[in-house]
Amino acid sequence: MAGLAAAHRLEQLAPDARVTVYEATNRVGGAIRSETAPPGSVVMEAGPDSLLARKPAAVALVEAVGLADDLVGSHPAARGALLYLDGQLMALPPGVVAGVPLQPERLEASPLLTAAGRAALMADLGAPPEAVSDDVSLGAFLARRLGEEWVDRVASALLSGIYAGNIRELSLLATYPELAAAARHGSLIRGLAADRAAHPPRPGPVFVTLAGGLESLPRRVAERLKTPVRTGAAVKTVTAEGARYRLSGELEEHVVDGVVLATPAPVAARQLARLVPAASGLAQVPYANLAVVTVRFAPGVVVPPGMTGVLAPPGAAVALTAITFVGQKWAHRADPVDVPVRVFYGRADGGPRAVDVLAWSEAHFRQQVAADLRQVLGWTADPLAVRVHRHPAAMPQYLVGHRQRVAEVEREVARRPGLALAGAALHGVGIPDVIRDGQAAAERVVRSLDPGPG
Numbered sequence: 001m002a003g004l005a006a007a008h009r010l011e012q013l014a015p016d017a018r019v020t021v022y023e024a025t026n027r028v029g030g031a032i033r034s035e036t037a038p039p040g041s042v043v044m045e046a047g048p049d050s051l052l053a054r055k056p057a058a059v060a061l062v063e064a065v066g067l068a069d070d071l072v073g074s075h076p077a078a079r080g081a082l083l084y085l086d087g088q089l090m091a092l093p094p095g096v097v098a099g100v101p102l103q104p105e106r107l108e109a110s111p112l113l114t115a116a117g118r119a120a121l122m123a124d125l126g127a128p129p130e131a132v133s134d135d136v137s138l139g140a141f142l143a144r145r146l147g148e149e150w151v152d153r154v155a156s157a158l159l160s161g162i163y164a165g166n167i168r169e170l171s172l173l174a175t176y177p178e179l180a181a182a183a184r185h186g187s188l189i190r191g192l193a194a195d196r197a198a199h200p201p202r203p204g205p206v207f208v209t210l211a212g213g214l215e216s217l218p219r220r221v222a223e224r225l226k227t228p229v230r231t232g233a234a235v236k237t238v239t240a241e242g243a244r245y246r247l248s249g250e251l252e253e254h255v256v257d258g259v260v261l262a263t264p265a266p267v268a269a270r271q272l273a274r275l276v277p278a279a280s281g282l283a284q285v286p287y288a289n290l291a292v293v294t295v296r297f298a299p300g301v302v303v304p305p306g307m308t309g310v311l312a313p314p315g316a317a318v319a320l321t322a323i324t325f326v327g328q329k330w331a332h333r334a335d336p337v338d339v340p341v342r343v344f345y346g347r348a349d350g351g352p353r354a355v356d357v358l359a360w361s362e363a364h365f366r367q368q369v370a371a372d373l374r375q376v377l378g379w380t381a382d383p384l385a386v387r388v389h390r391h392p393a394a395m396p397q398y399l400v401g402h403r404q405r406v407a408e409v410e411r412e413v414a415r416r417p418g419l420a421l422a423g424a425a426l427h428g429v430g431i432p433d434v435i436r437d438g439q440a441a442a443e444r445v446v447r448s449l450d451p452g453p454g
């Protein structure tokens with residue numbers, strides 16, 4: 001998606017340039033992949049399913065390529081998600097922003113925390129201002145401010161889900177810099193609440209998707225490019241050819257004026273090994289392997305009303321990490337012919353319950369998903385259909401020091417006019433982030449090749 005967004009922007013900025021997208025596999029979209037489902041059911045996403053509406057780049061691209069009529073919002077009746085803890089389902093408190101509960105008083109009667117856990121959380125309200133200049137782990141920072149219990153039982157489920165990582169290893173500054181900003185004024189709870197009040201969320205759904213499947217976005221962008229995407233064409237190396245660049249790999253060699261490299265971090269490090277040796281820093285970004293299992297049940301299974309899904313924190317005694325109730329999350333098919341759920345496995349926690357989703361066979365997944373849904377939801381019905389989608393090396397891990405590592409590599413890359421990096425390993429893993437990143441890389445390439453008057 002980052003590469004396609006870059007190509008789309010390059011064509012806008014430099015209409016006379018010839019832009020070619022090289023894609024190693026036989027399809028565009030990378031992590032974004034949708035499957036057409038039987039008539040009457042919802043399209044099933046093999047990977048991502050949501051665009052965060054608050055970050056405008058994705059919706060703007062959807063509109064620019066003529067897919068606005070396909071945009072659908074999350075279900076207006078959806079009230080939130082459940083946590084699986086202590087062998088039972090518990091409601092997540094409303095109003096948690098960046099892992100911080102903005103209305104901690106609503107946890108008074110909640111079984112989520114012990115009295116000591118609540119006291120640790122409330123202590124944040126009197127916390128003194130703190131300047132966070134050096135990066136620290138997101139989990140350690142939150143635990144110090146809000147207590148270990150809140151982090152282990154709630155924040156880890158919410159935040160590690162987004163990054164499929166271990167919040168005790170993820171970088172505070174690369175994931176939630178707004179927490180460090182809030183700490184400068186004292187209480188995180190008060191700081192984020194004040195920020196919310198000053199910048200209230202826009203009305204409308206928090207998440208949107210595309211009725212025809214999210215994959216229709218990269219496909220449509222590719223169709224709109226002047227030159228068809230070259231699929232099955234892995235680029236192995238990028239080397240200098242005078243002031244230009246030579247691309248080599250499963251393609252006839254191609255010499256170009258500028259390159260946006262929107263490949264996963266270890267691939268980009270290899271591609272640039274000769275041209276920008278400092279890019280080897282990208283190889284230090286580890287990736288988590290994930291799997292999404294889509295399961296369809298005949299009507300009759302009991303879905304907790306109004307809930308979009310279930311999150312399991314790393315400490316929960318279950319292999320899955322999350323469940324999405326597809327029909328209740330999205331409004332576009334209020335009455336599907338079946339009950340589709342998505343079940344997630346894998347994260348980079350390396351803990352005692354670490355799951356190697358790449359080693360599991362199809363049969364193992366089927367057994368595991370049946371056992372897990374029985375355990376968490378009490379569902380014993382046989383599913384109508386099960387599909388396993390593995391995502392090897394799918395989610396880059398922004399470890400402590402990430403921003404600095406990326407800045408060092410980007411500084412070296414920027415010495416070469418016409419060269420730029422983009423993609424999920426750099427400044428944000430969400431689809432809106434990678435679209436913005438691809439567009440910004442295109443802008444840098446054009447600017448550096450044609451700095452303009454003066």
Ligand SMILES: Cc1cc2nc3c(=O)[nH]c(=O)nc-3n(C[C@H](O)[C@H](O)[C@H](O)COP(=O)(O)OP(=O)(O)OC[C@H]3O[C@@H](n4cnc5c(N)ncnc54)[C@H](O)[C@@H]3O)c2cc1C
Nearest residue numbers: 001002024030031048049050234235394423424429430431
């Ligand atoms: C299971 C899952 C669920 C997610 N859910 C969400 C969600 O709901 N919302 C959200 O916003 N984000 C979500 N994400 C994150 C988001 O989907 C990804 O971070 C984003 O799509 C990555 O885009 P990208 O272009 O940076 O990388 P990729 O999608 O990885 O694309 C990189 C491309 O480079 C190609 N390539 C690799 N090597 C070469 C080579 N040598 N030559 C040429 N091409 C090459 C690959 O084939 C691929 O097409 C999810 C991710 C996963 C895995």
